[in-house]
Amino acid sequence: MELDVIALRRDLHAHPEVGFTEFRTAAKVVEILLSLGYEVQYGEETMDGPSRRGLPSEEALEEAYQRALRDGANPDIVSKMRGGYTAVIGVKKGQAPGPTVGFRFDMDALPIRESADADHAPQAKGFRSVYEGSMHACAHDGHTAVGLGLAAKLADGSFHGTVKLIFQPAEEGVRGAYAIVQKGCLDDVDYLFCHHQGTDVPTGEFHGGGQGFLASTKLAARFYGVSSHAGASPEKGRNALLGAATALMNIHALPRFSTGSTRVNVGVLEGGTAANIVPEFARMVIETRSVSEETNNDLEQRVRRIIAHSAEMHELRYEIDVIGAAIPIRCDEELVQLAMEEARQVEGFHTVKASVESAMGSEDASFMIRRVQEKGGKGTYMIIGSHLPAPHHHPKFDIEEEILPRGVELLSRIARRVLT
């Protein structure tokens, strides 16, 4: 059985939904998986609610939910996802017992306004985003389409063991995978294959194991002080911006580590309301990264300490939330080799590599791979190259659609190789 993955990708591309609001996308995934005879889990079955990081506001979740309903999402299905439970897992048992092989596909889009220039293919071909201000600029539309194409390929169940297809929300900001892991959904997976399309790897090239993913933590901090009139009684105020600016300076001044490269960034700082009011509130978004998980943990603790004492120095109350996190990925050599061997059998892959150090990014599939490995299984993170007219997260980002059926073919071969 075959799906038109290109048509599917275009439909997803035209309806991009940001993290935890993938209601229309996820409902469509459920429908297709059901139609293919998969056992499907979704809603609270697939996610531990409190472990969802950086959840949007209730208003934003509800607005996106209503939009999905308006745009044809199946009400019976999508109502189970209301409030941001948008992970979907499809399970297909084979003809005979055997191992469980998992594949991870992320579904979310970005808050970017897509280019409407004539030289931008989605515009020229008529599938530019109809959700103004949101855009699939990181290939997750392609990932999801490939996942569904794979589902179709494996729908006959002619293998030994079990296939588990995991459609994840909110990979951007490294927020969604952790809740699926915490729900236990990876605990029975023996082999896990994750992949990304693009990433500066050219069309026709394949990497069996991605490297260079950093441990990272994203924190949101809020400072609560006391406002006062800056002219009449400045001493009665407790200045939230002074605390936040002190934290900002000291967070940037954290030491370099001899234990591994690090990064730290205060990406957002906002506070105060008017020239003549001592600011009573400020909020801050911070990111730490390191090649070493221990070092990243150390950095995070130091950031927390700085925030706490910057706040207390100015008699402010404060709150800190983890709004995203990732850990490094260690790919299992056995799977890397297996994937490379299969890729060499797929027409269109002219270059096959074990792995090349990639840029200093982060991926929360790292939590899934770690859980599988902790339970005795194996995992890898693969790259399917694609020429890109513009970088990831750019308004003119696009993928070469020829890689989609090729990706389906490759993943299908990998699944059948493992499940024999």
Add this chain to the structure above:
Amino acid sequence: MELDVIALRRDLHAHPEVGFTEFRTAAKVVEILLSLGYEVQYGEETMDGPSRRGLPSEEALEEAYQRALRDGANPDIVSKMRGGYTAVIGVKKGQAPGPTVGFRFDMDALPIRESADADHAPQAKGFRSVYEGSMHACAHDGHTAVGLGLAAKLADGSFHGTVKLIFQPAEEGVRGAYAIVQKGCLDDVDYLFCHHQGTDVPTGEFHGGGQGFLASTKLAARFYGVSSHAGASPEKGRNALLGAATALMNIHALPRFSTGSTRVNVGVLEGGTAANIVPEFARMVIETRSVSEETNNDLEQRVRRIIAHSAEMHELRYEIDVIGAAIPIRCDEELVQLAMEEARQVEGFHTVKASVESAMGSEDASFMIRRVQEKGGKGTYMIIGSHLPAPHHHPKFDIEEEILPRGVELLSRIARRVLT
């Protein structure tokens, strides 16, 4: 001729418009003045465009303009005010030559959501704000109503000299008076009377000359850097928030002055977009104050120096705008005495004082008084007391309406005393 100033005030109260968007209010002022036979100037005749400080965005101006049209503002009149030219000046020449006496009335409201509690009189009596989120919480509705009441009283022109009634936008934030002064509208005024209602002075009390107004400058600063990915290439960024936080710390660290009390506040700081992006933009709102104009100027120059070098330290471009300013007020003793003498003749004023030191506030009528004095004229700033159920700028602020006809009576007596 008499106007129902209480009814008028209630209508204004129900339709509060913030600084430079007083389209409905100003159009109504024009209509009434015209109906009373005044020569009326408004639109660009009354304001020097570039001297308007802290102008709202074009979108906000246009939105308020359209609302005024919807709510019945005379299109022929209000179209001349489009874009924020909302000052109105009514001139009435008397029967014989004589001096020119000016009165200033400010018209703007505040961005405060008015209380809907049953014990709040405007709610109970049905004239609570219909513009949700805006409120007359500083008595400018009363000021404007008194100004129109005065216009009616003097409409017969039975005096020697000229009356000039100046209805000013955007007193909040000390933004609007300067543009009227710069247009030259105060240059021919021999005597200028400004007043405020309330200000912690009880009902029945009158002050002939307010004291304690501070020199103040409000600045908006913008820092422009370069964004970059905080993981992949942090060194390519030029961090606008680091520059802004450095400025914030150093602005607050400006020295105390032995030349007079000072105040400095960074009321707003905002910058950055996401955890993983080096922030390319930040903006800041700053206020300086001093009892001494020279000291305030010195403080302003130091703030500008700090912003400039905080920006250049981080290779940022920056811009600084004055979005509000005031200077101290020196009331002319002759007018203070004259006003006190007349107040003693008005029923309802049981206590009449020269002046009492008030709180550390600022007023941009100061620029008007200064200009009159520079041209050889005289000015004063008077207080008409009113019991207040809640302080100025509070959601339950209200005035005693009995003070409105009393104010009209007093100003009318003052005008006729000067113009005999």
Add this chain to the structure above:
Amino acid sequence: MELDVIALRRDLHAHPEVGFTEFRTAAKVVEILLSLGYEVQYGEETMDGPSRRGLPSEEALEEAYQRALRDGANPDIVSKMRGGYTAVIGVKKGQAPGPTVGFRFDMDALPIRESADADHAPQAKGFRSVYEGSMHACAHDGHTAVGLGLAAKLADGSFHGTVKLIFQPAEEGVRGAYAIVQKGCLDDVDYLFCHHQGTDVPTGEFHGGGQGFLASTKLAARFYGVSSHAGASPEKGRNALLGAATALMNIHALPRFSTGSTRVNVGVLEGGTAANIVPEFARMVIETRSVSEETNNDLEQRVRRIIAHSAEMHELRYEIDVIGAAIPIRCDEELVQLAMEEARQVEGFHTVKASVESAMGSEDASFMIRRVQEKGGKGTYMIIGSHLPAPHHHPKFDIEEEILPRGVELLSRIARRVLT
């Protein structure tokens, strides 16, 4: 009986001893008081050891002690002062019972190198400091000489009541008075007269009650971190200078107060040893002031809070010591008038005033006056004017010696007036 106060002042001027090291000076005071028949207390009798603020190092104390011995200090006397107990109190009981009147004289010099220019009188007349690097540049030599001159005048005991002459160490830095107060030495004083010579008041002018003394606290803070090699393992360090610089910025950023003028200064910051070592130690000296004692206390608490959290933010240990303190002075009107009346009787005082607001300085005689007032007594702080060729604390500071016998005459009249 008369002393040559000018010769005495010159001897003291030539041997300036800084705070808590006035061994030679104090031993001489003891000898003269004993010779005049006074009952004399000194050493630990006169000072509460732990209440001495900003005590020099043991080495510095011992070095000055040995110098005093070499320069002829009476070993039997000075040995009781070893370690910095340099206050001296002389008591003379009169012929009949009566009140106790106290006079305070401060004895310490400054760490300033005295001018050796020919136009500097002490140089020209041969009594320039022989202790290179120390100098009487604040008239305390004159104060002490006047105190001994007064002792001689009152030595016959021909009065009713008791005279108590208090010679205080370490007024500079407002450090020494508090220990004398804490020892209880002021508890029996009914009337206390303190004075200063000079202070921008011209020769021949007298003020019965000085004003404008500020509450002030001087703090020493020390930050203890962990050093590490800045190249090999920066993350192992705990950077004392980062903590101290954070404290410095935030201390300067403390708000202005509407409750009274304030001052805050970080006068010293020192830390670190080498370019390639993460600094493990830093120290800081801070000063707060206010016209209001409550406001100064509030400022001091805020400084302490900033230091604590700046340290803990960087995992530093810290210590804070009070090294000086003063409170405002409230002069009792009765004594002010009494002193003015007597001054008008003394030849050479051509101008007599109640008090004139003086500069923003501090005086620890404030603690003595406060204690007397708390016990039901009265006090004042007087100014005896003197033309000055250069300001206080300047290498060419000097006083007009004619004011010394005039001062003795005035204080003697005051004492006898009270003790009749």
Add this chain to the structure above:
Amino acid sequence: MELDVIALRRDLHAHPEVGFTEFRTAAKVVEILLSLGYEVQYGEETMDGPSRRGLPSEEALEEAYQRALRDGANPDIVSKMRGGYTAVIGVKKGQAPGPTVGFRFDMDALPIRESADADHAPQAKGFRSVYEGSMHACAHDGHTAVGLGLAAKLADGSFHGTVKLIFQPAEEGVRGAYAIVQKGCLDDVDYLFCHHQGTDVPTGEFHGGGQGFLASTKLAARFYGVSSHAGASPEKGRNALLGAATALMNIHALPRFSTGSTRVNVGVLEGGTAANIVPEFARMVIETRSVSEETNNDLEQRVRRIIAHSAEMHELRYEIDVIGAAIPIRCDEELVQLAMEEARQVEGFHTVKASVESAMGSEDASFMIRRVQEKGGKGTYMIIGSHLPAPHHHPKFDIEEEILPRGVELLSRIARRVLT
């Protein structure tokens, strides 16, 4: 001919002289080289005065000079070194023409108080430092002894070409080599061999080419403001410590670089004199490092920019000096191999390696190697292992003396190998 290098090292060890004050050491080197028949250059012949970085004060230089005279330095020789010209170069021409081979030996000690514990060999054996507070804690005594031992070995001139032995001052702080290079003394060297003893490499191990040396710059910055009385006129001050603390915070907040590991440290900050004086002066010592010379240059420029604008923000004058610098070392493979081959021939070296990444240190021999390479020659930096009872720069640092004759033997073999 043989020298007792162990006795020589002990004499040097007992008389440690810090950077640019190696008067006794250098005079002894001159005397021995002359006695061996070398042509010797020293004093201003060997160093470009203004290129000496981080020169001590004139007082410190003169004090050390006088000490060297007292301790037997030859006055005729040492007088040419007065003021800090302490480099010595010995040249020996062989019997026939050939290439020029250079060896670099550094001579300076550290400002560390040497341990007097019985278990510290120099104490036990009677050659602990007699210059209290200075110590050979980095093996430069061993380097110099080996250099002189090598001079003796090659004194007969039985080789083709020229030997150039360079004894360098002030390697600590990477300050002395640059002045020798700028004088042109390396311009005629075809092969340059530098080495270090110890560095965590065990006794018997040899590395032909050291790695991991970082580009580094050490800067001294001085901030000049205006002092004022912190109580009476704080606004008249220009606060040098506020500028310096702002610089400190922002220097530490410099971004991480994706172009290579970096380090930045503010090692010293000192300013201010008293609690009640606005500080008019502050000084700061800063260090930058990177594996990449370009990145280090970028960092240095950013530090300079921060200092400049931190100063100008507070109306301070500032000065910046380079007080030390180093660049990365690239060892020429040909020399690495040659050295390894020879080491394998020397008894006692049981392990011979090309190179092992060492810690994040810096070496100013890097400038010498760079100059030789720029002129077409080759260079390497070798490690001669030694067990160390305590780390470099520790009060109990010591080397195994058996490595000294072994080092002489190796360098001698290398010289003769090149000069055949």
